[in-house]
Amino acid sequence: MDFLISGTHINPVYLIIIGFIIGICGGFFGVGGSFLAGPALFFFGVPMNFVVGTDLAHIVGKSIVAAKKHRALGNVDIKLGLIMAAATILGVETGAQIIQQLKRHKNVDFVVAIAFVIVLIGISSFIAWECWQTLKMGKTESTAKGKPRRDHSAIAYIAKKFQRFHFPPMISLPSSGIKQISLWTILVVSYIGGVFSGFLGGGAGYIRMPAMVYILGVPTHIAVGTDLFEVVISASYGTFTHALKGNVDILIALVMHTGAAIGAQIGATLTQYFHGVRIRLAFVPLPLLGAGLILYSLITGHHFK
């Protein structure tokens, strides 16, 4: 099928399948799925500026469905989500402006692809290391106390350090079980996530979700739901600003969303059966798969049609 807006030719069945897989991942892990959607679109021959904008567009629709499901399950901290959305929007605009600069210098494909690979490998390695530490710690604790804990992290002390950082205004987030945290910590974390979102596409949940768990100290299931809620707002803005800059092929986004919408329903339902470290551990191979797709396309110059 020809997608005239981006000037690409892609079999829509592949887009639906990719959409379905990332829909399940999105509903389950609380991430938009750009760690797979972006690399897959690039692999199919879509120019990188359209990859970024189109990925953001398809994530809006899918995140709404998944966020609604998580809200019904009580996994959304609305107060935290709204604060984060404001800073994320600023970050998204920064990222979109960087893409515009790269477009002018005609090296957007290479720079974004390399940045994508570095980020994806970094995230995957970090989460794998943290899960390994947590599982080791859990084994010792469960042997000692006779019962395993449901959701904890080996590096929870980092979150505690950030929560002790007293730079006013301090706020409390009862829905996330956080007694006191500096507003600035939340804003900085969200802004950085937003820059990644605007620069690499998608909701950048692969940055924000771990940051919420490890830096802000939000429980994993609340981080999943709140991230999706926040992504709805920030990705809507991202779609709009990228569409204004001519970086969105809405027909590709609609095809991907046909699969993603169905997958998101299944993924959100699956979170009821898994907890904390298991969700994080299952996430580890996915960014690596995305990095592999980008590296293959970069090295061989071949795109899959």
Added chain:
Amino acid sequence: MQSGGRRNHMASRAKKSASLGSFLLELVVYAAFVFAYFFLVLHFLGDWLKHVFDQNKTLYAFVALALIIVQGVGLEMLTTGLLRIIRRRES
């Protein structure tokens, strides 16, 4: 005692399969709407979208956002509403 436990087990299995059935029905109806929506957009708006993309980026940005939001929210609401009507008629 044993037959009471068995009855409870059977009741819980029936409840689980009923909720799975209801989830699957919702999924099928929703999938049908999502696919139909895409083909309607492609058929009626495909060429127009390319024209708007070339001529007026602001209008294109609003239309693009609206199309994806309707696909996400509108169709889910339509599915939920339709299933509610079906269940009310059944009961």
